[in-house]
Each structure stands twice: as structure tokens, then as C-alpha cells.
Amino acid sequence: MAGATITKDVFGTLPDGRDVERIVLRGEGGFEVRIMTHGAVIQALLAPDANGRCDDVVLGHDAFAGYLAERKFFGATVGRYANRIANGRFSLDGETFQLAVNNGPNALHGGLDGFDRKLWDVAEIDDGADPAVTLTYTSPHGEENYPGRLDVRLTYRVTGPAELSLTMEARTDRPTIVNLTNHSFFNLEGATSGASMLDHELMVRAEHFLAIDPTAIPLPEPPRSVAGTPFDFREARTVGARIREGDQQLRNGRGYDHTYCLARDGKLALAARLEAPRSGRIMELFTDQPGVQVYSGNYLDGTISGKGGKLIRQSDAICLEPHIWPDAPNRPDFPSPRLDPGGIYRHHTVYRFAVRAP
Template sequence: MAGAKIEKDIFGTLSDGRKVERIVLRGEGGFEVRIITHGAVLQALIAPDANGNCDDVVLGHDAFAGYLAERKFLGATVGRYANRIAKGQFSLDGETFQLPVNNGPNALHGGLDGFDRKLWEIAGVDDGTEPAVTLTYVSPHGEENYPGRLDVRLTYRVTGPTELSLIMEARTDRPTIVNLTNHSFFNLEGATSGTPILDHKLTVAADHFLAIDPTAIPLPEPPRAVAGTPFDFRNARPVGERIRESDQQLRHGKGYDHTYCLGRDGKLAFAARLEAPRSGRIMELFTDQPGLQVYSGNYLDGTISGKGGKLIRQSDAMCLEPHIWPNAPNRPDFPSPRLDPGGVYRHHTVYRFGVRAS
């Protein structure tokens, strides 16, 4: 229905006959967000450029079959534990848990069949001035070998003319760990522009980052200062300006694939800014999470096609993933991912879009 703030339709069908729904939320000036219930995926995000022209700025697929064919986490909600856990092992109250390993020797993004592969339920929609959809998923005790039943509730809401808010909450019936994030790949020139993100200007509000080993697990050391390294984005710099420097950390990540230490203390605050030089689009990211994974699309290798049938290649887009630090269950010096009965895990991230001043 033209002009409606919210719409629903069927995006696809699973092999068992269950329907995958798509929810469209609209802001102003052509701003539009499309979410599908499979993986609670941000399937499209359409934003105006400096000339008022609108384009989709997140990687994904035009049809549901693309999401089933290859697991690349495009726009997905990942959990129970975003990022990596070393050797897929952690201990809780004296008991050791072995998770499936799916990323070399480590567990990544919830394991073999994480939240990105689940069909979420629509718990409610809000067609008011701030259109929203709330999705839920219940992860049973023992799923992927994680302890405890986890009840997850996620709300996508358009909270401004061109602003998307994401709030995630989780509750458990026994001690467990949880770390959720959205895994959208952004290209502010447009998802099908064919323009790499290496000339996007990036700002990250962090003085320190986590150095990693060759398997992307944080080294057993305190966070490193970004000063004097290719990881210093405290002032806006092109993503690709120093990405090919001879730096061991860049070699380990095959580019940027590192967590920046934000130190949020549970309060929503500015974390990063991305600016596209041609379209003039700007995205500012605010979060209450203690870390921000900056990933420059290093493992996108042209083996799959995305929207418009275009092959997805290295540096075609980048991720800015707010979450708790990787391998935190095994690092008492890191922010804790522990969740106990009676407690509530909370994650709040805001994506605010704008354009460069003329």
C-alpha cells in the first residue's frame, strides 16, 4: 500500500513448508528497511544520497534461495555468540562446554546452525510514527551445546527520518553466555555499485584494539593502542589508505578484521562513522556494546552472487559489528558475556544516515 509506514509479504518458503515473511519499515525521503524472518536478516536498507537519489546500501540477495544456498551472514542476526570462541571451548561454574568448531579450530557466530539459520517469529508490529517489528526466537538448552534455554527478543524500529534502531534482549533459565550482533555488510555507494569500500572514510571512537593470532583469536595481552598503527581511525581516513601496509596484524586479518575497544559501560554512545565519497551518504553508528568489529570484507571471494546478480568480491562492503569482545568466555580480563537467570542481556545499536553537507 503506497505511503504505508509498514508492510508485510511472503519472501520465501522453507523445505518444510514454513513461510518466510518480509516486513518493510519506512521513514522519510525514501528511507526504507526490509527485514526477513529467516535469520532476522536486514535484507535491504534504502537510503537517499546527497542528490536525493535512493539506493540499497547493504549486501544481500533479491530472492530467498540466495540466503539458503551459501552461509555468508549477509545482514543476519548472529548468536548465541557473535565472533569467535577459541577451540569452541569455555567453562562456566566448573563445567566445560565443547561447541562445534566451524572456523578453523574455533567456533564462530553461533556454530554450525546459529541464529542466522533459524526462522524467527513475528511477535508484534507497530505502525505508528516510529514503525517497528519485533521478532523472537527460543533457543533450547543444549542447542549447539550451549547451556540453558535462551529467549531472545529483537526489535527493528525506524526512530528518525533516516535512522534505524536495533534493540536485542535475552533471558535464560540457567547460567549461560550470550553475545548477539547484526552482521550487515555496508557499501554506501550502493550494494550493486561495483565500487569497493576502500575509499570510504572511516572514523572509530576507540584508542585501543585487540591484536589477534592467525586464527583471529585475541592474543594473551592487553588491548593495543591504535596510535602509530594502521588501526588508527580516531580521525576520518579512507579504509584502504593503509590496508596494504606491511603489518603483522593486517596479515593475520587479511586486512581489517579486528575488535575495537569502546568501553561503553552500557550507555549508548557514538562508535563509528562511515562516509562514501561519491554518493555523499554518511552512516553514524551508536551502540552500548563494549566492542566494535571492523571487517573490511576480506573473505568475500566472488564465489557467490548478490543483488542484481553481481558477484560479491573482496572489499565490496564492510561490516561494523557491535558486540562483546571475542573469546571473552575464556578471558576474565574481558567484558563478561555471562547471563544468569533473572538477568537480562541487552544490546542497543542505532544506525543514523545522512549526507555530506554541500
């Protein structure tokens, strides 16, 4: 590859004076990923279109001040527990833990001051053929009232010409729960294009999804079949094709905000495929997680501006968040988020970009 595969600069400064660094990883053909140490955020991701033009395909802000002012999880690493826990409460070995309730009656995305608001340390930079940065964060016992110290290690690596690999590991000193994800908002036409992601074609390799109540907590029932519902993306179709149908689940989520149930064998496999009609960009999502949350940006309401000064509105982007199922600490029938001393939490997700063949 021509030129440096990694550069680093100071992207901003926290109110306490600590620098927020930004690390840029480069692939081929202009593919580029910019990682911010505050929140371990994917601040920008540039991918070529069918004509070789590179655009940033993730929502966010051009300057650090935007991330500090508004907590919208753009590109952030979310934890300790991604998604929701009912009533902010769970029990572990007979002890009940009460978390902050920050999303209606429920706990969301790690609480009031989750991993997305933490300054991560740069532990390692690999400027080799597969450029990478490893970030670490230690969450002390009792942070946001979660039990146990949690040592988290996260690596972003460019593993192909236009492919980003994300691996996360965590260890604890006492029994706890952990569920991490990346919360990027994707628009494959470009973050400032003004194009709706409702025209994107989506495929999700899942036979079942989790039905939710109006507060987005899974209902006390087994996963539902997608067959015959607006949630059936087994064959690719546009995101907007059925999003306005009079389905109670679409009402409850204000659109798509549901976990799709994936194979549980723990192996990296294709989970979803997203394609933009105009640019021809394609993103394939591979993960070893048991679920992927499909979120159609239902709560983006135009109250904040993003890159290029454009207001961020509903349908501007879609999230595909691989993780353990929501409220799993309270559902023994769900994949377990429990982590014990001596064990290792592992998460591997790959974002592979391509273009539609002529």
C-alpha cells in the same frame, strides 16, 4: 508520512514448507528497511544520497534462495555467540562446554546452525509514527551445546527520518553466555554500484584494539593502542589508506578483522562514522556494546553472486559489528558475556544515515 509505514509479504519458503516473511519499515525521503524473518536479517536498507536518490546500501540477495544456499551472514542476526571462541570451548561454574568448531580451530557466530539460520517469529508490529517489528526466537537448552534455554526478543524500529534502531534482549533459565550482533555488509555507494568501500572514509572512536593470532583469536595480552598503527581511525581516513601495509596484524586478519575497544559504561554512544565519497552518504553507528568489529570483507572471494547478479568480491563492503569481545568466555580480563537467571542481556545499536553538506 505519506502511505503505509509498514507492509508485509512472503519472501520465500523453507524446505519444510514454512513461509519466510519480509517486513518493510519506512521512514522519510525513501528511507526503507526490509527485514526477513529467516535469520532476523536486514535484507535491504534504502537510504537517500546527496541528490535524494535512494539506493540499497547492504549486500545480500534479491531472492530468498540465495540466503538459503550460502551462509555468508549478510544482514543476519548472529548468536548465540557472535565472533569467535577459541577451540570452541569454554567453562562455566566448573563445567566445560565443547561447541562445534566451524572456523579453523575455533567456534564462530553460534556454530553450525546459529541464529542466522533460524526462522524467527513475528511477535509484534507497530505501524505508528516510529514503525517497528519485534521478532522472537527461543533457543532450547543444549542447542549447539550452549547451556540454558535462551529467550531472545529483537526489535527493529525506524526512530528518525533515516535512522534504524536495533534493540535485543535475552533471558535464560540457567547460567549461560550470550553475545548477539547484526552482521550487515555496508557499501554506502550502493550494493550494486561496483564501487570499492576502500574509498569510504571511516572514523572509529576507540583508543585500543584487540590484536589477534592467525586464527583471529585475541592474543593473551591487553588491548593495544591504535596510535602509530594502521588501526588508528580516531581521525577519519579512507579504509584503504593503510590496509596493504606490511603489518603482522593485517596479515593475520587478511585486512581488518579486529575488535575495537569502546567505552564500557553501557550507554548508547557514537562508535563509528562511515562516509562514501561519491554519493555523499554518511552512516553513524551508535551502540552500548563494549566493542565493534571492523571487518573489511576479506573472505569475499567472488564465488557467489548477490543483488543484481553481481559477483561479491573483497572490498565490496565493510562490516561494523557491535558486540562483546571475542573469546570473552575464556578471558576474565574481558567484558563478561555471562547471563544468569533473573538477569537480562541488553544490546542497543542505532544506524543513523545522513548526507554530506554541500
